[in-house]
Amino acid sequence: MLEINEINVYYGHIHAIVNATLHVDQGEIVTIIGANGAGKTTIQKTIMGLLHSPTGGITFEGEDIANCPTASIVGRGIALVPEGRRIFPRLSVADNLVLGAYSRKDKFVSQDMDKMYQLFPRLAERRSQLAGTLSGGEQQMLAMGRGLMSRPKLLLLDEPSMGLAPVLVSQIFHTITDINREGVTILLVEQNARRALAIANRGYVLEAGKVVLEGLANELATNDDVQKAYLGE
């Protein structure tokens, strides 16, 4: 579904992604794990066309998207729930969700809003409240709901569990599996490697911009190096 081939991304002199190759198949949950500054966010931003690789290529459903503007990438069916949520604090919860459907032209938007309120009942109670007044966990739900409103085929999630209380973390990971079961393919970036590997089919380990290891999630979870570096055992 998504093929990333030998990309390199730079911030000025910083070589943030080094010859990275990875792919995501239809229906999978794939996770990218790595320490702070490994380049996880950079990869997701590059997929969305917010950053560019002078080499290699990115294809989605067989079509080259490496040089597409972000709007057209969203239109093709990829959505990113960014690191730090990035909800619009001075818009209402409902308006945040509606904006998620900006690229859609069909008339089922309000129907999907109701679906989001079912998936995240906390948002339903707060639909006319300013998003900036929500708690951290609610903001994460809103960011995910907003991402889903574009009806993506592939959903990119950047550290959805960051800074959340343990109960909420479990809930968010449950929701991710639910979303995947509904047919949405997922590329999940996490520092919480244990939980990410527990729900993923496959995973990649990123170190200083390089993919150093890849494999089935359960294999990675039992790999000695991964256990030492990311699972604290």
Add this chain to the structure above:
Amino acid sequence: MLQQIINGLALGGVYALIAIGWTVVFGIVGLINWTHGEVFMIGAFAGYLVITTYHVNFFVALVVAMFFGGLVAYLIERLAYRPLRTGPKLALFITALGASIFIRNLAAIIWEPQSRAYPATFEASVMTWQLGSTVLTINTLQIMIFAVTLVIMAFLQWFITRTMMGKAMLAASQDLEAVSLMGVDVNHLITITFWVSGMLGGAAGVLVGVLYAIDPMMGAMAGLKGWAVAVLGGVGSISGAMVAGLLLGVIENISTTFISSGYRDAIAFVIMIATLVIKPTGLMGFKFEDKV
């Protein structure tokens, strides 16, 4: 006092229009838009020229001025700002300043630098009211100007809260990159923003032309006051700019009864500096704590 407040409201509405046009561009592009005053001047002249040459009524002139204000703002963005958008902020700042001086002087060459007044397009009658011991006089022009500003603001409010494009504009002033992740074409959004900003500036130009003399240099002070009002309202905040504009108009008028009217123009900047010192987020400034 009540008389001063009434006098101040018409001008304050115009300040609000200028400031909203200024603040939407700042909110979304992060640009100190020096050319906004020039767009206002172009609006005033477009209105003047169309009234003197074609003898159209005020409302036609208003529409024409809004169109040219929007067009000029759009062209400035396309020609001067867009090529530099990803460049350093300082380059953009200097370009904006340069473009403003260029347009101002070009206008002075084309239209001659002297000031002129709109012909009286319709009767400006004066109404008087007796309120207890005070007599209020109201110029019908002031009422019309204030009404026009209110209609424009109401329309703008509808646009930003009820349409998808308007919501995207509001969102863009909070997080432009996140807006692009919603599938919004950011170039298109910025184009619309400059059109809206220019139309508001152009409208303000005509409204001022009805009350005061116009000249090619008039944009300089208007642009600065727009900035000051935007700061008072909280930069990027449209509702803040509305309130702050009205407030400045009223304060300016009241102050002329206490201090020399020669200092009138300075008041805006005293208020701006005071705002920056006392409450940098402005009247309507928002500050949400980062939630974890």
